[in-house]
Amino acid sequence: MSVLFPKDEAECAGLVGDIAGRGETLEIVGGGTRAGLGRPVEATHRLSSAQMSGITLYEPSELVIGARAGTPVSTIEAALAEKGQMLPFEPMDHRTLYGQTGEPTIGAVAAANVSGPRRISVGAARDHLIGVRFVNGRGEVVKSGGRVMKNVTGLDLVKLSAGAHGTLGVLTEVIFKLLPRPDASLTLVFRGLGDADAVGLMSLALGSPYEVSAAAHLPAEADFSGRTLIRIEGFPASLAYRRDQLVARLAAHGAAEALEGEAEGALWARVRDCAPLAGDGTGEVWRVSVAPAKAAGFVAGLSEAGIVRHFYDWGGGLVWLSRAAGALDDGAIFAAAARAGGHAMLVRAPDARRRAGPVFQPLSAGVMALTAGIKASIDPGHAINPGRMYEGL
């Protein structure tokens, strides 16, 4: 298979137009570190964003950064760190889970709506993505949104692009809004709580006035000891005050230790990257979005599904699950997620499995019809990342 490396957006548009015009197909690759996400794409061409790289706009005083899709996330983060700013949603790095060595790109962060622990307090990648440029399946360059934070001019194709996993066009440029990096951070660690108790503690913390920025629970099976983590961020005096208030408010759940500095950062990176379930890189890993109040009950009801490990992020709103690859019925997890009013995604599994069955939560007939219609309205020939999210789309 040929790999195409367009040098700029115009060349990219030409290539996509030609490929689609010939009735052929293409798979988009960024750094390749998220190739395991979604269904495997069978395409005649591979199109890499690698040469469409570079920051196009960075205005620290306006809290906005724009970059070509192939720009490494590390380049963005280095530029932001220099000015004391950050991508607020703390994007997950999938390399831990997939054992990949490539360089994640900012385009893929947008395309897969990749967020991390801070998502529970400040929102996801999709909440911070304010502008995109992309090439549609007709080979046209389309722009939506822009560089300003508030914008309701026309239909929001930016949100549609976020989380479409490249099925709605080749992103060529993305613009994110930013936040200042907090001066300091501190995590309260509670030990030995059961799931329901831990989720209750996290709800209490997140429902307090003390601006908890992240809340996760690692049961003993996913962590050496079993820890519930409540993170606060801000300037030092404020941090100390909120720490004391939270400790008092959460005292019924036990005593807390405070974790700071490098050890704290490393622990949250593990949570962010799903490291507790990475294992030897082979088992199935699922992520389930569910209302926090239903999270522990959802997990308790999974006894039939062969789950071996799990942990919670987003105060219980995100449940990570792992089990051995193969054999087991995957309908069970989708069905349980649906019963709990949430939805599941199979994040890691062998290609054969991801080809054979659904990876994303099956949709209602009405929503599926809209999904198919939108795909056709943007990529009528199904030329771009065909089948990545749903078979036949």
Added chain:
Amino acid sequence: MAEIAFPAPDPEILARRDAIVAGLARLVAPECLITEADGRRPFETDALTAYRRLPMAVVLPRTTEEVSAVLGFLNAEGVKVVARGAGTSLAGGAIPQEDAVVVGVSKMNRILDIDYASRTMRVEAGITNLAVTGAVAADGFFYAPDPSSQLACTIAGNIAMNSGGAHCLKYGVTTNNILGVKMVLIDGTVVELGGDALDAPGLDLLGLVIGSEGQLGIVTEATLRILHAAEGARPVLFGFPTSEAAGAAVAAIIGAGIIPVAMEFMDRPAIAICEAYAKAGYPLDVEAMLIIEVEGSDAEMDATLKRIIAIAQAHGVTTIRESRSAMETAAIWKGRKSAFGATGRVADYICMDGTIPTGRLPEVLRAMEEIATGYGLRVANVFHAGDGNLHPLILYNINDPDEQARAEAAGNDILKLCVDVGGCLTGEHGVGIEKRELMTHQFAPVDLEQQMRVRAVFDPAWLLNPAKVFPLEGRWQGR
């Protein structure tokens, strides 16, 4: 400058009015159907009162099922539908057409569920914005987007316009605070988009629907994210000798890594109007004022304010006044939130809503002044400074057609300027009819065509709020 055009009503539909009304009468209770001209009159316009069109009929269903039956029927009859919440749109988004039926959700205003553990609540979409916060305030919670019209406007309208408010600098706009909606498509199909969990199971259709101005379906229920309020909040007034200095202070505060909950700007004319109305103690001897609000415990607020004050001083601030009581705080916000209403007492106005990169603030303020003067008009400026969302109020006399035309022309020039400096036509009020013909200034033909192709997935025959958002010429009609 020409009046904003409406498509000519379809005579074939008008001729069938009696049959259409009779059909609707079979679907909803008599008190949910308004057919008399006098009863329809209140629905002929919204807050863009210079334009009015009397709809054929008004339906106010009580349930999603009724909305579904009504849309299914109107779709089969080929009748246009204009969704309506409270009719406070400033962009003419809710103004009907003579050959359309208004479907309003105002009777659907119940709270369905409050879940403090998950920090969400489920409501019917016709509930007012303020009633949502009112329902959870006693428990310390609130719903963050707070448009100044919150006493009247509905969650349905907020979703359709992706509405914002003074506190969105920190908490985001509507799209960042909605987890799911129930929506009825034009053919009567009911879909659930999103839910009570975070992120979408497939494509982010919820994100597409929010801000879509009633063109994709009628929203009947929504799941909202609610938050616990901070321990305290304190607004502070900062008076500056020039607008430029105030603008520069805003940029410097954000540049210093401080994100206050709100940073609102008013210029001298706006200060005078709002102070006369609200008696909030605004300084009258300054050219520009910022209301900056900080949150947290007293000590946290003191510490943050200290840094903000230092920056303001470095930018030549001449007056600083901190709120000392809940009453003062209420008065300060009353002045800001009633800015449009207070302006309406001294003159007619059109309110622009362009957004600009905040770095361009000083030059844009100057240019806007020049534009208004050039048309022989006055502007008062109140806006969300932290995110560059401008609200120049162009004052005019609605009974003077020439002045109205000049006001609209000035408004258009201002919005084009916003786009030209890297911003957009509308930050939170929507395009409606008002900015429809300017869309080509912000978007290339392919951009608009792609949006219209997506629109057509939901409403292939352009029956839902068809006169809005997209220029009347060059509409994409299908393959």
